Amino acid sequence: xxxxxxxxxxxxxxxxxxxxxxxxxxxxxxxxxxxxxxxxxxxxxxxxxxxxxxxxxxxxxxxxxxxxxxxxxxxxxxxxxxxxxxxxxxxxxxxxxxxxxxxxxxxxxxxxxxxxxxxxxxxxxxxxxxxxxxxxxxxxxxxxxxxxxxxxxxxxxxxxxxxxxxxxxxxxxxxxxxxxxxxxxxxxxxxxxxxxxxxxxxxxxxxxxxxxxxxxxxxxxxxxxxxxxxxxxxxxxxxxxxxxxxxxxxxxxxxxxxxxxxxxxxxxxxxxxxxxxxxxxxxxxxxxxxxxxxxxx
Numbered sequence: 001x002x003x004x005x006x007x008x009x010x011x012x013x014x015x016x017x018x019x020x021x022x023x024x025x026x027x028x029x030x031x032x033x034x035x036x037x038x039x040x041x042x043x044x045x046x047x048x049x050x051x052x053x054x055x056x057x058x059x060x061x062x063x064x065x066x067x068x069x070x071x072x073x074x075x076x077x078x079x080x081x082x083x084x085x086x087x088x089x090x091x092x093x094x095x096x097x098x099x100x101x102x103x104x105x106x107x108x109x110x111x112x113x114x115x116x117x118x119x120x121x122x123x124x125x126x127x128x129x130x131x132x133x134x135x136x137x138x139x140x141x142x143x144x145x146x147x148x149x150x151x152x153x154x155x156x157x158x159x160x161x162x163x164x165x166x167x168x169x170x171x172x173x174x175x176x177x178x179x180x181x182x183x184x185x186x187x188x189x190x191x192x193x194x195x196x197x198x199x200x201x202x203x204x205x206x207x208x209x210x211x212x213x214x215x216x217x218x219x220x221x222x223x224x225x226x227x228x229x230x231x232x233x234x235x236x237x238x239x240x241x242x243x244x245x246x247x248x249x250x251x252x253x254x255x256x257x258x259x260x261x262x263x264x265x266x267x268x269x270x271x272x273x274x275x276x277x278x279x280x281x282x283x284x285x286x287x288x289x290x291x292x293x294x295x296x297x
Contacts, residue, residue, distance in 0.1 A: 034092050034102070039085050041104040046081055046114075053078050056209050057115060064117060064215075067133040072220060073120040079113060087111065098149050109152045112166070112205045113214035120223050123267055124181060124260050127202060130217050131169070131190065138206045139165045146205075160209045167205040174198055174253065197246065198225070198253030219263075221256040228252065 061076040068074060079087075088107065091099040102110045119130055143164045146155055155166070171182045171190045178200075179192040190202060201218040218226070229252075233245045 034089070038104050039088070042088065042107050043081055043085060045104065046084055050078075053115065053211070056211065060115065060117060060208060060213065063137065064119065067137055068119050068130055070121070070126050070129050071119045072122050074117065076115065076117045078115050079111075084111065084114070101149060101153070106153055108211065109156050112212040115208070115211050115213045117213060117215045118223070119215065119217045120220050121217065122220060123263050124219050125264060125267065127181070127217055128189070131202070134204060134206075134215065135165075138163050138204070138208075157207060158210065162207060164207050165204065166207050166212050169202060169204045171202045172199050174200060174257070178257075198229070198250040200253070200257065201226070219256075219260050221259045221263075225249070225253050225256040 057076045057078055061074065064071075064074050064076070088099075088102065088111065091110075092102055099110055108114060121127060121130065141164065143157075144151075144155055145165065146152055146167045157164075169190045171179075171192045172195045173179055173192050174195055176192075176194070179188075182188060182190045182192050200222045201216050204215040204217075206213050206215060229249045233242065233249050236242045236245055
């Protein structure tokens with residue numbers, strides 16, 4: 001996705017037309033924090049690098065497609081400028097401990113999803129294969145991981161050829177019972193972290209060229225829930241309606257989780273009882289494990 005270089009810095013009302021930002025706006029004129037002019041400087045700098053960032057996205061997509069041959073779908077995007085400013089305003093004043101030092105000169109070191117990739121898998125069990133391939137590509141020479149706020153700047157390597165896991169990968173789960181998927185021989189392969197809103201996904205923050213990139217790995221059903229939750233819950237202003245939407249979304253999240261468990265059951269059944277075509281008249285019906293199951297071709 002290429003960002004339109006002709007985009008003009010928008011009016012405040014357009015940038016702030018999202019949840020919670022109105023309350024944070026009053027801080028934007030506080031000396032020493034973040035001003036509206038700082039936001040404009042970030043906007044201009046980010047847009048000036050659009051073409052180069054698009055090339056990085058294309059490069060990353062090709063690499064992930066080669067690495068993740070077992071995946072169902074892969075997409076790579078660069079963050080929209082308005083979304084970037086909204087996120088900075090929210091995080092700058094919603095999480096001062098982490099984002100307090102952020103400024104127009106170092107924002108790329110703090111916003112770790114300026115480029116984002118999503119790898120969708122059919123079965124939850126496929127995560128381990130993807131994980132090993134990502135480790136091979138980005139963690140051959142493990143480096144010190146980001147732990148504290150200062151690490152975002154001090155541990156950043158400006159060598160465009162340096163690639164590494166900037167943070168320890170995290171598997172977001174809803175229940176402790178799900179953590180066993182990410183354990184081997186009594187040790188965590190990936191650190192699980194409980195989410196209270198129904199969110200499930202594996203997150204990697206990697207250094208790629210001059211950017212930190214967020215790579216998410218999740219199942220098709222988790223992706224479906226996430227898209228609906230983002231559009232129908234996250235973008236809704238706080239209030240009684242949003243509380244109701246959150247409750248419904250958690251139910252849908254559990255249904256998606258149950259669907260994933262049924263997929264695992266189907267996979268186990270196929271392994272235990274391979275298709276030997278023992279049906280009447282040897283009429284066998286196969287489902288392709290491909291992105292397109294159109295039987296008319």
